[in-house]
Amino acid sequence: MRISLFIPCFVDQLAPQVGLASVKVLKKLGHEIEFRSEQTCCGQPSFNSGQWDVAREGAIRTLKVFRDAEVVVGPSGSCVAMIKKFYPELLKNTSHAAEADALAQRTFEFSEFIVRKLGITDVGASLKKKVTYHDGCHAMRELRIKEEPRQLLRAVRGLELIETEESESCCGFGGLFAVKFPMISTAMVQVKGGALARTGADYVVSSDPSCLLQIGGWLTREGKPIRPMHIAEVLAEGLTQ
Amino acid sequence: MANAREEILGRIREALKVTAPKPHFKSESHGATHSINAKPWLPDGGETESARLELLSENLAKLKANLIRVPNAAAANQALAQISQTKNWKKVAYHSHPLVSPAAEALPCEKWEVGASLDKQKLEGCDAGVTSCEALVSQLGSILVSSESSGGRSLSILPHVHVVIATTDQVVADLETCFKQVLEKHRSKLPSMLSFITGPSRTGDIERILVLGAHGPKELYVILIG
Amino acid sequence: MSNAKDIFLKEATTASADGPQRIFINKALGGYYANRDIQKARYRDWEKARDAASLAKWTAVNDLANTLETFVKKFEGNGGKVHWARDAAEARNIILKLIADAKAKAVVKSKCMTTEEIHLNDALEKAGYSVVESDLGEFIQQLRGEAPYHFVFPCMHVKREEISALFTKHLGTAPTNSPEELTMIARRHLRQLYVDADVGITGANFLIAETGQISITENEGNARLTAALPRVHIALSGIEKVVKNLDDLSVLLPMLATAGAGQPMTCYNTLYSGPQQPGECDGPKEFHLVLLDNARTQLLADPEQRDALHCIRCGACLNVCPIFKNIGGLAYGTTYQGPIGSVITPHLRGLEQWNHLSGASSLCGACTDACPVRIDLHHHLLHNRRNANQASPNLFDRLFHRGFNFVISRPRLFAFGGRVFRFTLPVLKKIPLPYLSAWLKTRDLPPAPAQSFREQWKESNHG
Numbered sequence A: 001m002r003i004s005l006f007i008p009c010f011v012d013q014l015a016p017q018v019g020l021a022s023v024k025v026l027k028k029l030g031h032e033i034e035f036r037s038e039q040t041c042c043g044q045p046s047f048n049s050g051q052w053d054v055a056r057e058g059a060i061r062t063l064k065v066f067r068d069a070e071v072v073v074g075p076s077g078s079c080v081a082m083i084k085k086f087y088p089e090l091l092k093n094t095s096h097a098a099e100a101d102a103l104a105q106r107t108f109e110f111s112e113f114i115v116r117k118l119g120i121t122d123v124g125a126s127l128k129k130k131v132t133y134h135d136g137c138h139a140m141r142e143l144r145i146k147e148e149p150r151q152l153l154r155a156v157r158g159l160e161l162i163e164t165e166e167s168e169s170c171c172g173f174g175g176l177f178a179v180k181f182p183m184i185s186t187a188m189v190q191v192k193g194g195a196l197a198r199t200g201a202d203y204v205v206s207s208d209p210s211c212l213l214q215i216g217g218w219l220t221r222e223g224k225p226i227r228p229m230h231i232a233e234v235l236a237e238g239l240t241q
Numbered sequence B: 001m002a003n004a005r006e007e008i009l010g011r012i013r014e015a016l017k018v019t020a021p022k023p024h025f026k027s028e029s030h031g032a033t034h035s036i037n038a039k040p041w042l043p044d045g046g047e048t049e050s051a052r053l054e055l056l057s058e059n060l061a062k063l064k065a066n067l068i069r070v071p072n073a074a075a076a077n078q079a080l081a082q083i084s085q086t087k088n089w090k091k092v093a094y095h096s097h098p099l100v101s102p103a104a105e106a107l108p109c110e111k112w113e114v115g116a117s118l119d120k121q122k123l124e125g126c127d128a129g130v131t132s133c134e135a136l137v138s139q140l141g142s143i144l145v146s147s148e149s150s151g152g153r154s155l156s157i158l159p160h161v162h163v164v165i166a167t168t169d170q171v172v173a174d175l176e177t178c179f180k181q182v183l184e185k186h187r188s189k190l191p192s193m194l195s196f197i198t199g200p201s202r203t204g205d206i207e208r209i210l211v212l213g214a215h216g217p218k219e220l221y222v223i224l225i226g
Numbered sequence C: 001m002s003n004a005k006d007i008f009l010k011e012a013t014t015a016s017a018d019g020p021q022r023i024f025i026n027k028a029l030g031g032y033y034a035n036r037d038i039q040k041a042r043y044r045d046w047e048k049a050r051d052a053a054s055l056a057k058w059t060a061v062n063d064l065a066n067t068l069e070t071f072v073k074k075f076e077g078n079g080g081k082v083h084w085a086r087d088a089a090e091a092r093n094i095i096l097k098l099i100a101d102a103k104a105k106a107v108v109k110s111k112c113m114t115t116e117e118i119h120l121n122d123a124l125e126k127a128g129y130s131v132v133e134s135d136l137g138e139f140i141q142q143l144r145g146e147a148p149y150h151f152v153f154p155c156m157h158v159k160r161e162e163i164s165a166l167f168t169k170h171l172g173t174a175p176t177n178s179p180e181e182l183t184m185i186a187r188r189h190l191r192q193l194y195v196d197a198d199v200g201i202t203g204a205n206f207l208i209a210e211t212g213q214i215s216i217t218e219n220e221g222n223a224r225l226t227a228a229l230p231r232v233h234i235a236l237s238g239i240e241k242v243v244k245n246l247d248d249l250s251v252l253l254p255m256l257a258t259a260g261a262g263q264p265m266t267c268y269n270t271l272y273s274g275p276q277q278p279g280e281c282d283g284p285k286e287f288h289l290v291l292l293d294n295a296r297t298q299l300l301a302d303p304e305q306r307d308a309l310h311c312i313r314c315g316a317c318l319n320v321c322p323i324f325k326n327i328g329g330l331a332y333g334t335t336y337q338g339p340i341g342s343v344i345t346p347h348l349r350g351l352e353q354w355n356h357l358s359g360a361s362s363l364c365g366a367c368t369d370a371c372p373v374r375i376d377l378h379h380h381l382l383h384n385r386r387n388a389n390q391a392s393p394n395l396f397d398r399l400f401h402r403g404f405n406f407v408i409s410r411p412r413l414f415a416f417g418g419r420v421f422r423f424t425l426p427v428l429k430k431i432p433l434p435y436l437s438a439w440l441k442t443r444d445l446p447p448a449p450a451q452s453f454r455e456q457w458k459e460s461n462h463g
């Protein structure tokens, strides 16, 4: 399969290792990867801020970028939800509606793609660490992805997966919410991060790099030993090309 | 100024000119019309009589209501006397009913049958109210009382203890069945009050800690005959 | 910046910094989560039951005029009297007049958020009536002179020591730390007030068109007493509370209890279809129902958010909301707190003044998953944000997003801008930039990588 990578703008600029790890895993599974460099940002920040006219422009650009892509895979539940759930809403009753629906069908979150579309749960990775999984809200509630990443993690050799008491609680990122209402956002990450720190895990793993930015940023500031790690990075551990 | 009724109804009709999409369902089990038949998805009420009785007693126990099963009316009268003695009742209110009257009248304390009009101050001074009921719902552990079957509105709520005397054939599986029966029975006119009582009065208003007997009865007894 | 928003920001800042209080709230909700899960498990299919509940409300709301008319006809046929109120002032006047006509002195109320919505207590007190809230939580809040914190659990934020002190001050009772004893103090105090009151005011949870009954849900028994002992019973209800029939109620009553309080059924669910009837020994001589619009028809006119009128006020969305749990209920400054309040308050009180509530959400969607009638709560917050931006755009926001869009619509400019950002980040961190400094106050940013993904991709794949 020829997979077109969808790399969210801040992953591109601030967490390129997540993109590289995704490439490594998908290649290892025997697929051809492409990256279309005209892609930038999906427009979610504007969409969430009520600037739907601006977001619509971003959506139409993204449709064009992926027009003839066979499948689109992105390592972020949130940005994938933007394409899968919110592009159709943003573009309904416009001339782009059909194309938005079609792209929504062809676009997948990284772990969802491997488990649901490829039918694989063991990618051959190994990592001798104790990890806990954080459900990003968009992945869990917009895309209904819950078991898939856990299945993948359980298959990693040497990895011990433990659950957190607050695994379904929001980390408080919420895009611009994190900086428009920083006090609420911080209170939320205190609840989340506190629970994570109490697990004694080495890593908190998620399919959402934006949650990891928030959780990781707080954990480092508070000097907690548990570190953030994207699920693609975990699955890329111990793979031989 | 148009009258308020016409104006509000007018606003509603205007607003509804644009239709809203039906909610998107997780199941395809609903037809195009309004017929929900949700029974198979709600908590089970029991298929057989014995299943229903078992569920009822389980649910009442969880609700901290006391269920006393007795074989016949005479035993029911005894059961009431027993409660009255242990609780040391001084004054009991009841209403005229074939199951209730004999039991209440046999009590060794002061008895008061609420009549055509009710003295609320007097009722406030009673230790217990004894009533019959319309039905018992096994699905939820609820007891349906009404202003007709249970001596008005206050008798089942004002005294500190409420005792219900009922028979096993009054037990129905679920709310839906219960409503059907009620409509059937009171076809010409509904009692002005119908109340599902599900356990003794309770509150969690202080630190979400459960306390029984907030305003209504602190204790609820069901004497079930049959 | 609007006044309501300033107050919100201030209150939310204080509340979210109050660690012990946040822990207290979380602990108070702990029992609820456990009980809710036990009760939900008793449903043979909770998700399908939600469908049914949602459909019941959808059917009634989308045929509201007819459903209401059927209801009113039945209700009046049963001997009750209906009064229509376009807005809060009209509802207050109707109720004041009814009380005056009844020559009443004392009024007893059972918990009713709609009376909070129309600020009835103030009006009654100004008119010289003594009003007592009989629900324990509302009674405590009334003594505290504070609005309800949560529309189902009004005083869940108050500690028992505070309640004890409050009772000592107002009722002269001895201090105690036992919730049981505190409850009994209130019970004893309120008893005689019921017996003496001339008028009882309640809300209504459902109006049943088929039978003309109103349905009231409560745990304490105070609504039962309020509708039994006084001479006159006045109920106040929003027009959206009407459902078609008792079958609908057989779904809605248990779900309301389970979703909102983790109970199989609320302790008392009572249907009233009139004043005292011939042959009945007690009950009010008059039964009045005030039907309130108060901008509900405006919400009805918005098909996108019309489902917000399905709300049965169970409170489940508050109980699971991380915003509510961290800022508490008072910060909202609204009658209805939490997600449902953030959705409907802009419709009821004005979008410009109240849109900030829709902004104050991470859009996590826990509310939508919890709602027994499947209101699309968190998406409606997005809709409110969009509508607010269309109605009165904020200049800073417009510039920010237009500027951002200018960059992202030019891939090479985006790549260049990203590079500049990464290289200057250490410096940017030191200057007080909006947004960035808000982030850095409590959170770190990882060091910026030397190369972006696209740069590395280009090097390794296509030279």
Ligand code: SF4
Pocket: C310, C311, C312, C313, C314, C315, C316, C317, C318, C340, C367, C370, C371, C372, C373, C374, C375, C377
């Ligand atoms: S919106 Fe839904 S969850 Fe929230 S109070 Fe209303 S019915 Fe309950």
